[in-house]
Amino acid sequence: MAVLPILQFEDKIAETVAENPVVVIIGETGSGKSTQLSQILHRRGYTRSGAIAVTQPRRVAAVTVARRVAFELGSRLGEEVGYAIRFEDRTSDKTCIKYLTDGCLLRESLSNPELNQYSVIILDEAHERSLNTDILLGLMKRLINRRSSNLKVLITSATLDGVKVSKFFSGCPVLNIPGTLFPVEKLYSTERPTNYVECCMKTALDVHVHEPPGDVLIFMTGQDDIDKMVFKLEERIQNLEEGSCMDAVVFPLHGSLPPELQIRVFSPAPPNCRRFIVATNIAETSLTVDGVVYVIDSGFVKQRQYNPSTGMYSLDIVQISRVQADQRAGRAGRTRPGKCYRLYPRTVYDEEFLDATIPEIQRSSLAGSVLYLKSISLSDIDILKFDFLDPPSRESLEDALRQLYLIDAIDENGEITEIGKAMAELPLEPSLSRTLIEANELGCLSQALTVTSMLSAEVAIRPTHSKIKEKKRKQSFSKLPDGSGWGDHIQLLQVYESWDRADYDPNWCTDNDLQVRSMMFSKDVRKQLSQIVQKIGKGPLDVESAMRLKKSDKDYKKLRRALCRGYGNQLAERMLLHNGYHTLGYRSQLVQVHPSSVLEADEDGQLPDYVVYHELINTSRPFMRNLCAVEISWVQPILKKLEKMNIDKLSGGSGASENNETIENETISSPKQAVDASAKVMALCWETLKRSCLTRLCHGH
């Protein structure tokens, strides 16, 4: 086997690193950068003054690369070479090359902001621009100034982004390391198809009939399209004339597929048989399928985005970027020259696609990240001026500050509070960490740990419609609890407690249509949270007991009260006379209860007056997902706080945001969105809502 390309550049790399605090490495696929950079610097003596940290955006990558490097150095994993990922730390005093997820390094900088144990920090796959990598990039820039004499930072990036990263680090050198990819011929469509599934299928059949052996990887946007495609493709292949071409098998590949079905794509095709793998962008970076020679690229991807002006998430189908398109094409050139069929014209690639995907930091709610930055004990961070490679909008940062203020993580001047510091220690969204802290005060910590773990693991409970229920009962399956009418958080608690009573049997999950993977994950999260809470808590904590329902709190009052405090930034009030809600915040939105909710109406058919929600999601309409009923007396203090809120003070007075007009216009969405109410009732609600919002918005009046 040929020597890895990167080793021919060893002297050049060592020389450049010696002379510069920051170096950008553009390492193409197959260059060996992930395994070799650390070893090169190890050989050059950088591990004498500290360890080398290499971050990866994914857990599996951190583990497999660490294994490989340990093997190459002939040492046992966890000794000289180790890795750290959530729930698992395989390092020791001897470890001098440490692979870890970017999130883990970020956590480490919480207790040691200068990261003094490291002489070298390598941010690998930085071009993927994960939220954590972006924050690390900003922190590295600061750190370089403070530790210029004894820290080296290496950043690996994609071709299109190298110059930008270099500029960010005041023009640091950029080294290009060629890869070992085979050439991939790109074939463009003359126009964009109107029906993607159909067009993908035609192209796939074309390849099958006319092209020599080699597997086909098809990129689509989601499970629905994939399932359709798999079904149709199998049908069409069966109808092909016997003996006219080789055999074929078709596999779907996406994230919600159970692991045992995902693994199928790793076994090679039987002789004289072509494999078709119909995948989401999971096959772009996370999973590498061997044997692929042909790629069919739809040019689209499903992306979750957060809108800071409404506080809502949406899941949109958007065009991919050029970096993404090239990454997809590259999947065809791993074993020999390949072909990539792009179902869009060349001009679309050149003129419409963005250079790179919009970084996650510009598509997410930043409450957690802002809290994190505020909690790092380096005094000179002004969050609105923090130096990001691609800064998030001011609106997004202000949204984060408002949210943090409402849940007591920062005070009215934007300073982090004691509560905020404790919250930052917990690997949870701020609302959930606030809930835990309040639950500890109120004496329902154990229950809150369960709920937050279940939400954190995103456990999905499938609706048990009457038909399914009947069927299950006949099969003597247990029936899942329903939250006793209080809502989805309580249901999650009850489901976990049932699983606990079933001794955490995986079969119990399968029987109840729950994903084993996510239930196991929530158990891990719960254990980790318990440990952290015990470490940071003062006084005795009740984390293990009370798994079973306590008589004294059968309507979950304490827990719901803790949730109300934690979700102080996610409250909603029911509209008069019907079951629509408006959110109670600095921008009120008209929203509906998501139909999947188990929240119950009273005997008059009315839903609770006040609820807290876990998230707002805009699909066919704006919905609140995961709800819990709360009481008005718990809500009132939060509303008082809302009235006092002043964004200029929160953002440290750096710049005014006095655009009241904008706020007013954006605050209230169109009355059209309100449903099942007569025009009169609607108008009444509208006025009430508008008035109450305006009162709340005019601070000081």
Next chain:
DNA sequence: GAGCACTGC
């Protein structure tokens, strides 16, 4: 009366 790309602490 709806619908879930992908990661991760």
